[in-house]
Every structure is written in structure tokens, then in C-alpha cells.
Amino acid sequence: QDHQPGIERLLKPQAEHIRADYRGSGKLQGRRALITGGDSGIGRAAALHFAREGANVAILYLEENEDAQETIRLVEAEGVKGLAIEGDVSDSTVCDDAVARTVETFGGLDIVVNNAGVQYVSEDLTAITDAVWQRHMDVNINGYFYIVRAALPHLGKGSAIINTSSINAFAGNRSLVAYSTTKAAEMGFTRALALQLAEKDIRVNAVAPGPVWTPLQPASWGPVDPQAVADLGKDTPLGRIGQPSELGPAYVYLASQDASYVTGQTIHVNGGMIING
Ligand code: NAD
Numbered sequence: 211q212d213h214q215p216g217i218e219r220l221l222k223p224q225a226e227h228i229r230a231d232y233r234g235s236g237k238l239q240g241r242r243a244l245i246t247g248g249d250s251g252i253g254r255a256a257a258l259h260f261a262r263e264g265a266n267v268a269i270l271y272l273e274e275n276e277d278a279q280e281t282i283r284l285v286e287a288e289g290v291k292g293l294a295i296e297g298d299v300s301d302s303t304v305c306d307d308a309v310a311r312t313v314e315t316f317g318g319l320d321i322v323v324n325n326a327g328v329q330y331v332s333e334d335l336t337a338i339t340d341a342v343w344q345r346h347m348d349v350n351i352n353g354y355f356y357i358v359r360a361a362l363p364h365l366g367k368g369s370a371i372i373n374t375s376s377i378n379a380f381a382g383n384r385s386l387v388a389y390s391t392t393k394a395a396e397m398g399f400t401r402a403l404a405l406q407l408a409e410k411d412i413r414v415n416a417v418a419p420g421p422v423w424t425p426l427q428p429a430s431w432g433p434v435d436p437q438a439v440a441d442l443g444k445d446t447p448l449g450r451i452g453q454p455s456e457l458g459p460a461y462v463y464l465a466s467q468d469a470s471y472v473t474g475q476t477i478h479v480n481g482g483m484i485i486n487g
Pocket of ligand 1: 248249253297298299326327375376418420421422426
């Protein structure tokens with residue numbers, strides 16, 4: 211089992227989104243999911259794992275791109291329905307429309323994954339412009355709210371909402387003040403919503419990843435330096451950055467009836483990084 215990919219494997223142009231040996235067992239058979247940011251990285255991993263477990267999967271993503279179409283192709287190869295929706299989660303009408311199209315196409319909605327996120331690096335708070343600060347709030351906080359507000363009228367008993375937060379919500383990050391602020395807000399959103407929706411038997415949980423090899427990592431933008439990638443994992447006890455494929459099973463668990471008594475919680479998938487919350 212390839213649980214400890216070497217750096218060479220991580221440097222492959224396509225990160226691994228689902229392990230070839232991941233065997234679905236119908237845990238999400240017939241369920242209908244909407245995943246924001248489902249075209250790439252962690253969201254794509256959730257999409258492929260959900261599909262292998264039998265769910266129909268809609269993905270909402272910022273701009274039309276080859277990865278989105280490839281994600282849908284891989285979802286449909288699992289014998290389920292896929293739906294690609296282009297749009298910006300910071301626009302509430304886009305979120306309303308994405309939910310409406312998902313419900314219309316699949317005949318309902320049971321699983322919502324808020325995952326689309328932006329991250330801008332700055333070592334100096336005074337260098338963060340109003341626009342950059344606002345963009346973090348608009349996508350990482352407002353987007354999560356808009357999607358859930360639109361989805362709620364359609365979610366029945368046993369439905370699940372999963373919010374992708376981050377280790378940075380707990381540990382902070384000196385270069386990511388705006389981002390860490392929004393990721394912590396997502397935790398408050400998760401906990402308060404879990405309390406409000408418990409009486410409807412709708413569960414709300416979070417996944418808090420540590421460093422994961424996705425296009426969100428600036429180290430992946432240009433020619434990849436193996437040392438820079440190795441450094442991204444140096445603060446984790448497991449000593450390496452994670453692959454998207456190592457996140458997918460956490461989403462399956464929280465979305466499935468295996469987690470029927472789990473709400474308001476956070477699964478930390480971070481190579482064992484020490485956290486304070
Ligand atoms: P990614 O860049 O691979 O994917 C994010 C996707 O979100 C993009 O492909 C894009 O389509 C979508 N997106 C961005 N802005 C959007 C918008 N305004 N409207 C609609 N879609 C939009 O990133 P990823 O690393 O897979 O990140 C997914 C989530 O995981 C984010 O919430 C991120 O904060 C979180 N996270 C990532 C890491 C990591 O190390 N990669 C660590 C902790 C948390």
C-alpha cells in the first residue's frame with residue numbers, strides 16, 4: 211500500500227486524487243452531492259471518492275478548465291451521474307443556481323461539501339489590500355454561507371454538510387493572516403450550524419487538512435523544486451506533505467451513515483501536526 215509516497219511520486223504532474231486500490235462499498239449509493247471547488251485538489255478527491263461509493267456528484271468551480279471536465283469524466287466512469295457547473299461562489303445567485311441545477315439533474319440533494327477556497331500569501335499585514343482581504347471573506351466565508359442557505363430547503367433527514375477548513379484555523383500561519391481568519395470563521399460556522407440543524411438530523415462537520423499537494427501550494431506554480439516540496443512537510447510528524455487521495459476517505463466517512471452520530475466535529479488530516487484547538 212502506498213501510504214508514504216516518496217517525493218518523486220509527489221512530483222508527478224497530476225497529484226493522486228484516489229488510490230487505485232480504493233474499493234468503494236456502496237456507502238453513498240444513490241446519494242446526491244454538490245462539491246464546491248470539486249475540479250481540483252481536495253475537492254476533486256472528495257468527488258472521486260463519493261463517485262466510487264455510488265453517489266452522483268456535481269462540482270462547482272470558478273473557471274472552465276480541463277481538470278473540471280476530466281473530473282466529470284472520472285466521476286461518470288464510476289457508473290454515476292456527474293454535473294459540471296462553472297461559477298463564482300462569492301455570488302449568491304450563482305450558489306442558488308448551482309443548487310437548483312443539482313436538484314433538478316439528480317432529483318434531490320443529500321451531501322454538500324463547501325471546499326472552494328482562496329489563499330493569498332503576505333508576510334506583512336500592512337501590505338494586504340482591501341480587495342485581497344475582501345476576496346478571502348467573499349469566497350471562504352460568504353461562499354460557504356450562500357451554498358448552505360440555498361441547499362437547506364432541499365436537505366432531508368440524514369443529510370450531511372462538510373466544510374473544508376484548515377490546520378491554519380487552529381495553529382495560525384504567520385504568512386496567511388487573512389486566510390487563517392476565514393478558516394477559523396468556517397469552524398464557528400460549522401459548530402453553530404451543527405447545533406441549529408441537529409433537530410432535523412442534518413449533520414455538519416469539518417475536515418481540517420494540513421499541507422496537501424494541490425495547486426493551492428505556491429510551490430506547485432512554477433518548475434517544481436523537490437526541496438521546496440519536502441520542506442512543505444517538514445513540520446508534520448509523518449514528515450511529508452499529504453496527497454489529495456489521503457483526504458477523500460475522511461469526506462466519505464462524514465458524508466455516510468457511518469458518521470450518523472457525529473456532528474459539529476472536525477477531522478484533522480494533517481500528518482499528525484500538533485494543534486491547539
Ligand atoms: P485547489 O486550488 O486545488 O482547488 C480549489 C478550487 O476551488 C479551484 O480549483 C477553484 O475551481 C475553486 N474555487 C476557488 N475560488 C472559487 C470561487 N470563487 N468560486 C468557485 N470555485 C472557486 O485547492 P485545494 O488545496 O484543493 O483547496 C481546497 C480547500 O482545502 C480550500 O478550502 C483550502 O483552503 C483547503 N485547504 C487546503 C490545504 C492544502 O494544503 N492544499 C490545506 C488546508 C486546507
